Amino acid sequence: MKPESQARKRVIPLVFAAWFIAAGCAPTVATLDEDEEKAAESKSSQVAESGNEPERPAQSAREKLNIPAGLAPGEFDETQNQEIEATLAGMDSLERTQVILRFVSIDLVLYFAIYNHYPTAAEGLDVLLQPPVPPSGKAQKPLARELLLTDGWGNRVDYKPLTTDEGTPFYAVRSFGVDGIESGDDLFPEPDVEQTCLEATRRILAGELDDIR
Numbered sequence: 001m002k003p004e005s006q007a008r009k010r011v012i013p014l015v016f017a018a019w020f021i022a023a024g025c026a027p028t029v030a031t032l033d034e035d036e037e038k039a040a041e042s043k044s045s046q047v048a049e050s051g052n053e054p055e056r057p058a059q060s061a062r063e064k065l066n067i068p069a070g071l072a073p074g075e076f077d078e079t080q081n082q083e084i085e086a087t088l089a090g091m092d093s094l095e096r097t098q099v100i101l102r103f104v105s106i107d108l109v110l111y112f113a114i115y116n117h118y119p120t121a122a123e124g125l126d127v128l129l130q131p132p133v134p135p136s137g138k139a140q141k142p143l144a145r146e147l148l149l150t151d152g153w154g155n156r157v158d159y160k161p162l163t164t165d166e167g168t169p170f171y172a173v174r175s176f177g178v179d180g181i182e183s184g185d186d187l188f189p190e191p192d193v194e195q196t197c198l199e200a201t202r203r204i205l206a207g208e209l210d211d212i213r
Helices: 006-023 026-050 078-089 093-115 191-205
Strands: 158-163 169-174
Touching: 078 093, 093 169, 093 191, 169 191
Parallel strands: none
Antiparallel strands: 158 169
16 A cells, blocks of 8 residues: 555544534543553553552453544644645645545544434535534534535545444545546555544444543
8 A cells, every 4th residue: 555645644643633513522542542542541550559460451342442543633723724724735735635535434434323324315515514403402513514525626525324234323535536427547546544434333333432422
């Protein structure tokens, strides 16, 4: 696989920071992981004093969902927002499209975590821009911006809900490429992205995300 460029490495964490912050869930996730880390450090100190063998630390919420540490939420301000736009603008169309497909894929998993279902075909990706009130009853901020739903050729990413052979609700996203129509040059998320998102969906269904909702 072609190595990621420095620009792409820089923009991806910022894009996912935008994702977490826009979702209004960054404090919850960050606080949970920080508390777990502090508890683990305290336990390690106690173990060291007692001389007993250390136990394997419990997985954090992020680890449960197999979200890489590099995508952790963090402070996200207007300067970083401008940097995302500038960095995306500096990418070639193909590279930018792969970053966007990655963002859309994981953003849809966030939607699934909040609403217990993926957007319908009729709702499409528009629902990420104006999400309905979730089951919690708390108003939900937009989960995306139009910039992050548009491929490198200025076209909206294509989205379709589906069900896997095993019966798991999922989705298919793609870019229609340079010609803007369904054809042999269509682009899809990288396999590791699809696999990570499918595994996250399974874990959400199993209730493993309930502690950070």
